[in-house]
Amino acid sequence: MSFAPSSTSKPRVGLFVTCLVDMFRPTVGFSAVKLLEEAGCVVDVPMEQVCCGQPAFNAGDLASARKVAKPLIAMFADHDYVVAPSGSCAGMMIKHFPELFANDPELAEPVKALAAKTWELVSFLTDVMKLDGVAAAFDGSITYHDSCSGLRELKVKEQPRKLLRSVKGLSINELQESETCCGFGGTFCVKYPEISGKMVGDKTTDIKNSGADMLLAGDMGCLMNMAGKLRREGSDIEVRHVAEVLADMTMAAPGIAGSEKG
Amino acid sequence: MEHSTSPNFKQNAHDALNDASLQRALGRLKTGFKDKRTAAIAQLPEFEQLRDAARDIKNHTLANLDHYLTAFEANVIANGGHVHWCADAEEARQTVLKICQDKEAKSVLKGKSMISEEIGLNAFLEKQDLKVVETDLGEYIIQLRNEPPSHIIAPAIHVHKEQVADSFRETHKGRDINRPLDEPRDLLDEAREVMREHFFAADIGITGANFLIAETGTSVIVTNEGNGDLTQTLSKVHIAIASLEKVVPTLEDASTILRVLARSATGQEMSSYTTFSTGPRRGEDLDGPEEYHVILLDNGRSNMLGTEFQEMLRCIRCAACMNHCPVYGAVGGHAYGWVYPGPMGSVLTPSLIGVDEAGHLPNASTFCGKCEEVCPMRIPLPKMMRHWREREFEKHLGPQSMRFGIQAWAWMASRPKLYQLTTGFAAKVLKSMGGRKRAIHKLPLARGWTDIRDLPAPQGKTFKQLWAEQQAAKKA
Numbered sequence: 001m002s003f004a005p006s007s008t009s010k011p012r013v014g015l016f017v018t019c020l021v022d023m024f025r026p027t028v029g030f031s032a033v034k035l036l037e038e039a040g041c042v043v044d045v046p047m048e049q050v051c052c053g054q055p056a057f058n059a060g061d062l063a064s065a066r067k068v069a070k071p072l073i074a075m076f077a078d079h080d081y082v083v084a085p086s087g088s089c090a091g092m093m094i095k096h097f098p099e100l101f102a103n104d105p106e107l108a109e110p111v112k113a114l115a116a117k118t119w120e121l122v123s124f125l126t127d128v129m130k131l132d133g134v135a136a137a138f139d140g141s142i143t144y145h146d147s148c149s150g151l152r153e154l155k156v157k158e159q160p161r162k163l164l165r166s167v168k169g170l171s172i173n174e175l176q177e178s179e180t181c182c183g184f185g186g187t188f189c190v191k192y193p194e195i196s197g198k199m200v201g202d203k204t205t206d207i208k209n210s211g212a213d214m215l216l217a218g219d220m221g222c223l224m225n226m227a228g229k230l231r232r233e234g235s236d237i238e239v240r241h242v243a244e245v246l247a248d249m250t251m252a253a254p255g256i257a258g259s260e261k262g
Numbered sequence: 263m264e265h266s267t268s269p270n271f272k273q274n275a276h277d278a279l280n281d282a283s284l285q286r287a288l289g290r291l292k293t294g295f296k297d298k299r300t301a302a303i304a305q306l307p308e309f310e311q312l313r314d315a316a317r318d319i320k321n322h323t324l325a326n327l328d329h330y331l332t333a334f335e336a337n338v339i340a341n342g343g344h345v346h347w348c349a350d351a352e353e354a355r356q357t358v359l360k361i362c363q364d365k366e367a368k369s370v371l372k373g374k375s376m377i378s379e380e381i382g383l384n385a386f387l388e389k390q391d392l393k394v395v396e397t398d399l400g401e402y403i404i405q406l407r408n409e410p411p412s413h414i415i416a417p418a419i420h421v422h423k424e425q426v427a428d429s430f431r432e433t434h435k436g437r438d439i440n441r442p443l444d445e446p447r448d449l450l451d452e453a454r455e456v457m458r459e460h461f462f463a464a465d466i467g468i469t470g471a472n473f474l475i476a477e478t479g480t481s482v483i484v485t486n487e488g489n490g491d492l493t494q495t496l497s498k499v500h501i502a503i504a505s506l507e508k509v510v511p512t513l514e515d516a517s518t519i520l521r522v523l524a525r526s527a528t529g530q531e532m533s534s535y536t537t538f539s540t541g542p543r544r545g546e547d548l549d550g551p552e553e554y555h556v557i558l559l560d561n562g563r564s565n566m567l568g569t570e571f572q573e574m575l576r577c578i579r580c581a582a583c584m585n586h587c588p589v590y591g592a593v594g595g596h597a598y599g600w601v602y603p604g605p606m607g608s609v610l611t612p613s614l615i616g617v618d619e620a621g622h623l624p625n626a627s628t629f630c631g632k633c634e635e636v637c638p639m640r641i642p643l644p645k646m647m648r649h650w651r652e653r654e655f656e657k658h659l660g661p662q663s664m665r666f667g668i669q670a671w672a673w674m675a676s677r678p679k680l681y682q683l684t685t686g687f688a689a690k691v692l693k694s695m696g697g698r699k700r701a702i703h704k705l706p707l708a709r710g711w712t713d714i715r716d717l718p719a720p721q722g723k724t725f726k727q728l729w730a731e732q733q734a735a736k737k738a
Contacts, residue, residue, distance in 0.1 A: 017725050019675075023685045024718065026725035045729050048678045056668050058629060060651030060660075064672035071676070152631035181588045185628025187664070190710030192272070192626050194279055197714035198592040199628075228715030231701050239718075254700065256718045 011129075013041040014079035016072070016118075018089045019051045020220035021241075025256065028220065031247035032085045032121050038247075039129040046075045054092040057100065058186050065100060073101075073110050081128065082118040085243050086219050087150020090120040095153050120150055121243055122218060126159040133166025136248035141171045143212035144242070145203070145226065146179045147219040160218060160242050167245060173212040180206075184225040200229045207237060214238040214258070216245060227257035266615055268599035271622035278593040287420045288594055294416075295585040298529025299636070306525065316522050317640045319515045320507075320576035327567065330476040330509045331558065337479025341541025343554035351381035354559050358383065358468070358501060359390055361555055365499055367392065367465035373483060373490035374398035375470030376414055376579060377503045377559055379601045380614070383468070395460045397489035399453055406433050412595030414602065415527050415581045420594055423449060457489070467497030467551065471504035472523070472578065473516045474556070480540040481556060482516055484523065484533035491537050500539065500551035505559045507575035519578060522638035527580040562614045570649045574609050576639040581606075583633035583643060589626055598623060605633035609646045617650055621659050624650035686727055689720040696720075 013036050021028045029045075036043045053069035056062075072093070076082045084090040094115045101107040125131040142164065150156035164170060183189060183199025190196075203226055207215050215230070215237055217223050227239035238258025244250055267274060278284055303309045323330055335345040348354040354377075362370065370392050372378065384394045384405070396405040400418040404411055406429040411417030418426075427443035434456055442448055469490050471481040481502040483490045494500040510516050524530040543550030566572055584590040584604025595603035600611050600620065608623035617624075624647035633643045654660050674681050695702050696719025705712045 019685075022725045023689050024720040026721055026723065026728050029725035029729070045726070047726060047730065050675045050678055050681050053672075053675075056672050058648060058651070059664065059668045060648065060653070060655035061665075061668050061672070062652060062655075064669055068672050068675045071678075148628065148630040148632075152635055179632075181628050181630035181632065183588070183628060185630070188626070188628045189714075190708065191664070192275065193710040193714050194272075195275055195589055195592050195626065196628075198279055199588050200715065202588075224718050225715065227718050228701070228711070231699075231716040231718070232714070253721060257701065257716075 010040055010042045011080040012078075013043050014076045014082045015043055015045045016049060016052070016076070016082050016084040016089060016093070017045065018084055018086045018220065020224070021085055024224065025220055025241065027249060027253045028085050028241040028243050030252070031241070031243035031249045032083070034247040034249065035121070035125060035134070035243060036083060038135070039125055039131050041081075041129070044079065049075055052089045052092040052097075053100075054089065054096075055186055057092065057096060062100065069097060069100060070107070073107060073114055076114055077110065080117065081124065082114065083121050083124045084118070085121040085241065086221075087120045087147050087154050087156050088219050088221060090118055091149040091153035093118045120154050120156055120218065122163060122246070123150075123154060123156045123159045125246075126162055131163065134163050134246045134248070136166075136246055137168035137170075138214075138245050138248075138250060139169040140213040141173050141211065142214045142216050142245070143173045143175050143207060143210040144178060145175065145182060145207075145215065145217040145222060147217050147222045148181050150218050151179060156218065160216075163246050164216070164242070170245070173210040175206045175210050177206055182222045182226050184221045186221065189225060196225075197229075200225055204229045204233060204235065208235060212237070214240060214245075214255070216240055216242045218242050223256055227255075231257045266600040266611070266619055268611065268615070268620040268623060271597060271599055271626060274597035274599055275593045275626070278597045283422060283425075284420050284594050287422060288591055290419070291585055291591055295528060295581075299526060299582060299585070300529075302525040302529040302531065306521075309522070309525070312518065312522050313638050313640055316519045316578075316638060317576060319510060319518060320639060323510055323515075324507065324567065324572060324575055327506065327509070330511055331506060333476040334474050334479055334509050335558075337477065338541065338554070338556055339479075341479050341554070342544075343479065343541045343556065345556045345558060348557055348559050348561075350561050351559075354381045354503065354557050354561070355383060355386045357557055358503070359387070361499060361501060361553075362387070362390075362392060362466055365465055365553075367499075369393040369395065369460070369464050370466045370468060371460060371464040371493045371497055372396045372398075372401065373467070373469035373493040374401050374417070374485065375468065375503055376411075376601060377470055377505055378468065379411060380561065381503075381559070383503075395457075395464075397457055397460070397487075397493050398485070399450070399487060399489075402453060402457070403429060406430075410596070410601070412603065413581060413584065414579050414604075414606075420596065461492050461496050464493075464497045466499045466501060467493040467495075468501045468503060469494050471502045471508050471556075473519070474504055474509040475511075475513055475516050475538075476509055477512045478540055480513075480538050482536065482538050484520070484536050486528070486530075486534040488535050491535055494537070494539055494551060495549050497551055499553040499555065500542075501555045501557060502539065503557040503559060505561065506563050507577075523578055523580050526582040526636065526638040566613050571609065571613050571646055573641050574606070574613065574646060576641055577606050577610070578639060579606075580638060582636040582638065586632045586636045588630065588632070589628070605643045605647070606641075609641075609643055609650070612650050612653075617653050618657070618659055621650075621654050624648075624654075625660070682724065682726060686724050689722060689724050692717070693719050693722040
């Protein structure tokens, strides 16, 4: 990987875009780049990256998971940090890559090093770059869904709220059950659509009851699930990745669901 | 319970989701168990340390299981009791039957026992012309309704009080058919009256065991109704049936685990009754059974030792995992199709009846991790469900289409250029399909998604396409 080192001692961050952001929501990727640069990082995007392998890992197909995951180890070897706008994909790399390659004599150590420098975007901004606030404005109320992997594997809970509180004009209406799974669960949502449907239906009820204008979360899988359900139910609550609001990029594109303006 | 309906999990779940009465009952989980657990734990600052201690006790015991089981046996015998090692369900049933026959017993009282459900004891004993009466109110209700339990500590959680009243009117003959049974108190009083007669007539009392204590040869049960006490003290013979992993080394160890058990289960500090049984009645005792038997059941558990599923044997059956599981909360316990529902069942059931039979259970999870978060024994339930998916994949079980799909995807995903071409194309096509609404209502190949929700359309170009364009523009 060729990489032009910056003249300063700014940390070099490799952005792990994630497959859903890459294909469905580039705005999240650009929001992440903007936030990281504003926080004082130099951002690099290795163009050969694809996926962390989680779909295969959770399907019990470890060989396929290793095949997909392996190239990332070398691809991000030279970066100071690896940051992903997803608790789920970051969790895969931090918590499960070491498991996946534990018996590989050549990769076990490099994988541990990769896991140690990988972060979910918002917690990286607050916990590593020590960001207390952002220069963004949003006039309205939001509610926040705590995506399971970020919450339970990486303890991402207070970090997004801390930064959101600094957004000018924004107020937070908490959900009754912000920590309850939305029913996405990767392939679960298509393998068991009826159960998933019940779970996401309970979630959208909670979202509507919050009275918020906008739903935010830190993971595209959950967001697409909830956005798709809200839209199916005819709700016009806007849905966005938290990075879009923090980067002040809500005008750059209309939401994942919600009103047509943008 | 010999036969499972676990292979029909999807249909079971469909039925459960469309059962309005069940859905109403499941709504009670939150206020009934979850909120109470949260409150109880908030009052115990050392709860996290207790969880560590409880986990360590069980880990140590499982690493030395043979030692503690033989010590337990020796102490039961020293106290004048009997221990029966049973490899499987059939051996356990026959052992219970033999004890009943030796005593020429006609009736059997039961305290609540999941092991008894596991070995299908009631149906078996009834076939041998023994009268079997469940004494736990929840178990009694489902016995009248001829149903299996739908929850491991609240077996009748799926039943409403109106349905209980109907069962009572139908079964309790010789009472005024129009008597008031609207209030829980009415139902409780009537159940108690009916139960009393059975208690004094019983020959054999069978209970489960929450713990077996090696150093004293004691079996312990926790209940909230006191029925367990009466079952084992009023009967002539007490049989405790327990699986191997219930053993702990000392009284002190049992006390430590008791401190996390009720708090995790019902949000109580302790259950109303914690009953320690150590051998039969001694000469100077005023009450107690004449004989004390312990059935030590393996039924597949020793096969879990030394495997990635060993940690499951730490489970103390508190039910916190199912109380907090959004999947259990959606479909209830019967959908799982065998004795143990919820996350603990999704790990344990494939161990006991085979992953080919119970393969749906570890798959029907979003891996949200809530179960592991609340498990007092810190059992990594999602991780073990994933291990079952690995076993399934190795054995070529599970839907062929899913297997093919994952492998085709992995093939693509390890060819970055081809992958980017394909996703670039797909993003473009899906965007145009989304139209002005930016959402796709129906997608033939993704009906699992679009039957439930719209698919938000992609923005049109992939991030990497846009990034490459931007970088090129910067250079130009």
